Amino acid sequence: MHTRFQPPRAGQAGLVLLAALATLAGCGADDDAVQPAQLSPARPAAFSGTCDTMQARLAGLADTTITAAQDIAAGTLTVGGQPVPAHCRVTGRMLERTSAVDGNSYAIGFEMRLPLAWNGRFFHQGNGGIDGSVVPATGSSGGGPLTHALHQGFAVLSSDAGHAGALGPTFGIDPQARLDYGYQAAIKLTPMAKSLIGTAYGRGPDRSYFGGCSNGGRHVFNAFTRMPEQYDGYLAGAPGFNLPKAAVANIFGAQRYASVATNPADLSTGFTAAERATVAAAVLARCDALDGATDGLVQDVQACQAAFTLAADVPTCSGDRDGSCLSAAQKTAIAPIFSGAVTGSGAPVYTRFPFDAGIGAGGIAFWEFTAPVALDSGAVGFIFGVPPQDPATFNGPAWSLAADIGQLVTSINASSATYTESAMQFMTPPNPTKLAAVRDRGAKILVYHGVSDAIFSAKDSMAWMRGVAAEHADAAAFARLFLVPGMGHCSGGPATDQFDALGALVAWVEHGQAPTQLLASARGAGNPGGVNAEVPAGWAANRSRPLCPYPQVARYSGSGSLDAASSFACRP
Template identity: 75%
Template sequence: MPIASPRLAGALAASGALLALLGCGGGDDRPPVGTTQLSPATPASFQGACKDLAAKLASLANTTISTSTDVGAGALTVGGQAVPAHCQVTGAMFARTSTVDGNSYAIKFEMRLPLAWNGRFFHQGNGGIDGSVVPATGSFGGGPLTHALMQGFAVLSSDAGHAASLGPNFGVDPQARLDYGYQAVGKLTPIAKKVIDSAYGKGPDRSYFGGCSNGGRHTFVAAARYPEDYDGYLAGAPGYKLPKAAIANMFGARRYASVATNPADLSTGFTPTERATVARAVLARCDVLDGASDGLVQDTEACRVAFDLARDVPTCGGSRDGSCLSPAQKTAIAPIFSGAINSKGESFYSSFPYDSGIGAAGIAFWEFTAPLALDSGAVGIIFKVPPENPASFNGPAFALTADIDAMLAGIEATNAVYTESAMSFMTPPNPTRLEKLKNRGAKMMVFHGVSDPIFSVDDTKAWYEGLAAANGGDASSFARFYRVPGMGHCSGGPATDQFDMLSALVAWVEKGAAPDRVTASARGAGNAGGVNAELPADWAANRSRPLCPYPKVARYNASGSLDSADSFSCR
């Protein structure tokens, strides 16, 4: 709930009826349920001195504010631009010593509060298994030229309730599991709004939640569990079935291991040269399906029909030389793309589309390293009930030899100590039932790279189709989904991966300007937000494309530059 301004507290207390009408004040003049348009946020300036804010917040329940420090203009830069002056607040909530593993825990956080505030709050969902309070800038997209802090938002970042030094071992503590999954968000939100109220004399008029990867999962969970706390949700690569996606990635690791020429290196099962060969074969079949031969597969659905791994990639007649795949490789790799299965042949995670980004360098980490170094610990210690013993746990061995059916049972299990399963605390309850979000005028935008190798864009597509079905066949009045051709996990790949969806989301929430397309650019030579080394040499450094709301596809208009978004329409 929004927090009442101290300056309004007396007036509101004088009238119970007015208090009921306004909710909790703080400038949050949300319309009644059933309306679809929220009013714009109103800017405000920081009140008092930043150094005095910590003392003003000393009475926050279950919370200790450690510091409030001025950060001068230009101390941070984004895309070569100086971030405006702001106040940095650090603190921790619910400090405790675990009775299960004896470790110390707390939900640590920081907030960055612009001196010139736009009236908005952005809750930054972070990636991986959290554990670190990364700078609260509210970044989004690949190599952005702007972010929420730059735009004047008050931004919150947290470690989700555990320290990075523990690695996945925090999963031994049942409360740390729940905080990581969803409870840290529920605890932080009201405190963050109180901090904002103390800093500006009013709470946020509009609140937004966003992040990519696990941050996208956090966003999906927040939309389902906390639909009344935020007005806009921006989710990138939302691994909202993260426990199953992690097991699917270990399923894939076993397939690669079966054809690896070096058992200690999974990448020898599908080398960079071989992946580039497959990427060329995909483009040969699918590039022109959107009307332009431009190194991008816009029509993903048509490509499913047009491309066949067995037929369209040359089969090695002799030794592997990079120009072909052996029969054993094709047999091993095809099930990764068709979707992971259990011992009964039943699918437990989504398919992955073939796309031009399969040859990108970033794919290797997620396909060959992450299953052994990340997914194994997450499944074995954070998600499984009971967890594996950290003292004897061997991640690579677990990834390559542990029974997958047992893993799937473990992420659904509970016991007296771990009373919520991973599929409860890590995933959004009823993810396609977002009536509360819809009815109060909130909006949701979701983007996902088509070449994402860890969280499948097909899984997000299935979610969106389910959301549409739950809303009479069309959810576009409050939620839109954008596929990013060629892009890997959150960024990178042969893609136009630089875009500002936050501004588009704000315009939709506060002005009713539906985002019919979002312009994305490549990050070629000279890009201030960081150069993407995986761009093809024949692309213009600033190539642009429209990102289209599903199921529309960016199609060439039959004339105009292939490097300009103006030459393409969403159809």
């Protein structure tokens, strides 16, 4: 049950929440915290030997076939208009097998990029979606990055998580492929990658990092809960650590949109771009000034959720829908998507989604209207559900729009003799708020999440952070969450979405410099990392903002340019 209450004054919500976190921390189960170690900085080293001999030198790696080793010249890759230094690209596969269940061939495909001038660090890159592709091992974070791990001199690993993309979601019919995708591929790859690095440089990495966004962020959460001894820093963007629940919730949303769509074949006609822009404007009208500045950004996320309601703050159409209002039927259909998906009996499926100015952004449409029927249907049907669907008869759109949400929830929690772990076991991190093993060895966790993310709710990350604070009196000493107002899924939206979270994490892990903010900028015209078309016309092309550690809020200091981070400070 959700109780309505009077909207707090600007700043009050942050103070209340900060006090709540302090109270939770004070009664945490882990009050007798040890003093964590301060990890030493990584030491640079040069590549040992030549790249063209690496294939032969790596012949002894257990359960691994090296398929190629190739010199990549400086400038072949670029980031933010800057050349990526020369490196050796090694490709291979691990644990090749033929499935006894579906008859398909499987292996864990990977590539490692090894800088000739190495900074002594390893970056394990978690990839997005349902994996299945070995994307370039660069280690990016933040929208339109100006740098990334490879550019900074890390040895970087990328993998397909144990299955080929040509199979699509039907790889989930194979039980082992499910487990590899969920968490086991990363566990198997880690010692191999460190051994490979040892061959390349004559020693292993001094410091190891695991990073990724979306499903990659989910991989990060599994890494710090399942193998905390292996990594020193964890960088999770938009972490889908409850991905099976989020997928079911997205199907729930599709069914709600279908109920008010004027064209049953096009879910976006249930909530058009013009109507989403109207809701975004209403959110800004109610919430923009809560942080002290009317600037097109809702920094005080908590206060906004208390202040804004779809029913009262968005005009109700008195006649035909024309984009300037929502019909009563639309409000009835759409409100439960934000208040949190439920089963037919009212049991919660997934968390709430916050209202934010980014709801009008173009990228939202894919996640709201296409992904549920094109992606989530296959994921729930073949990868997460027990038993999986029959690919010979499966029709994703029809199946998802007709599915019983309660039955989908049952399926993602089910197991069998063939599928021995449910999706909620193999996909999600065990005990994600109990992090003494991470803390005690001096490791750090940095999470960022767009408030307008339409597939993985920022409120899920906020709840996780509160849970960490409840469990550990010293939570802020090793784990911090940074919300990105206006940003959609991993990047984009009317937001300052360009930032170097990896650099901040390295400074924290290796030099004890806890991040009190991340400096972020918009990607307007001329941005070297790529232009974000969602940057509002009234903003400076390089508008900057501090991203603040939750629950702090970037509040206007009362003077100075609204386009400059220096005019804002992180406060309760």
